[in-house]
Amino acid sequence: xxxxxxxxxxxxxxxxxxxxxxxxxxxxxxxxxxxxxxxxxxxxxxxxxxxxxxxxx
Amino acid sequence: xxxxxxxxxxxxxxxxxxxxxxxxxxxxxxxxxxxxxxxxxxxxxxxxxxxxxxxxxxxxxxxxxxxxxxxxxxxxxxxxxxxxxxxxxxxxxxxxxxxxxxxxxxxxxxxxxxxxxxxxxxxxxxxxxxxxxxxxxxxxxxxxxxxxxxxxxxxxxxxxxxxxxxxxxxxxxxxxxxxxxxxx
Numbered sequence: 001x002x003x004x005x006x007x008x009x010x011x012x013x014x015x016x017x018x019x020x021x022x023x024x025x026x027x028x029x030x031x032x033x034x035x036x037x038x039x040x041x042x043x044x045x046x047x048x049x050x051x052x053x054x055x056x057x
Numbered sequence: 058x059x060x061x062x063x064x065x066x067x068x069x070x071x072x073x074x075x076x077x078x079x080x081x082x083x084x085x086x087x088x089x090x091x092x093x094x095x096x097x098x099x100x101x102x103x104x105x106x107x108x109x110x111x112x113x114x115x116x117x118x119x120x121x122x123x124x125x126x127x128x129x130x131x132x133x134x135x136x137x138x139x140x141x142x143x144x145x146x147x148x149x150x151x152x153x154x155x156x157x158x159x160x161x162x163x164x165x166x167x168x169x170x171x172x173x174x175x176x177x178x179x180x181x182x183x184x185x186x187x188x189x190x191x192x193x194x195x196x197x198x199x200x201x202x203x204x205x206x207x208x209x210x211x212x213x214x215x216x217x218x219x220x221x222x223x224x225x226x227x228x229x230x231x232x233x234x235x236x237x238x239x240x241x
Binding site: 030 | 072077080081090162178182
C-alpha cells in the first residue's frame with residue numbers, strides 16, 4: 001500500500017474520531033505549563049557549561 | 058555561520074511536546090517528567106551528536122523513547138503504572154456527548170501495547186511522517202504503518218463497543234443485537 005498522504009487524510013473529507021481524540025489528549029498536555037524543574041534544569045546545565053569552559057559559547 | 062542558533066537553546070521549545078510524548082508512553086505523570094529530565098540532560102551533554110539543520114524534535118523524541126525502552130528492559134516488566142493521566146482526565150469538563158467517548162478513548166489508549174501507542178502518537182498526534190517515525194523507532198516504514206493500523210483498529214473496536222453500551226444500556230435485547238452487529 002502506497003502511503004504518501006498524511007495519516008489522517010480521508011478521501012471523503014471526514015475527520016477520523018480516533019485522530020480527533022488522539023490530538024485532543026496530546027494537545028491537553030501540550031497546553032500545560034512546563035514545570036519549573038525543566039527551565040531550572042536548563043539554566044543549571046547552561047551555567048555548568050559556562051563555568052567549565054570559561055565562557056565558550 | 059557564527060550566528061547559527063545553538064540547538065540547546067531550542068530545547069525548551071520542545072518540552073511540551075516531549076512531555077506529551079513521555080506521558081503517552083509511560084501513562085504516569087511523575088515517571089514522564091523524570092524521563093523528560095533525563096532526556097534533556099542527555100541531549101544537552103550529547104548535543105555534538107545532533108546534526109544542525111535536521112529535526113531537533115525528532116532527535117529529542119528518539120532520545121526519550123530510547124530512555125523509556127531501556128528503563129523498561131531494566132525493570133524487566135511492563136507494569137501499567139497508570140495514575141489516570143491518560144486513563145481519565147481530571148481537568149476534563151463533561152461534555153454532553155463527548156465525555157464518555159473521551160474517557161473510553163483514554164482507557165482504550167492506555168491498553169495498547171507500547172509500540173502501537175508510540176507509533177500512533179508519533180504519526181497521528183506529533184505530526185511526524187511515517188518515514189520519520191520509522192527512523193526514530195529503528196524499524197521499517199511498513200512496521201510503523203502496521204503498528205498504527207493495529208492500534209487504530211483496536212481503538213475503534215474498543216470505542217465502538219463502549220459507545221453502543223452507553224447508548225443502549227438499559228435494553229438487554231438491544232444489547233444482544235448490538236454485540237452481534239459489532240462482532241459481525
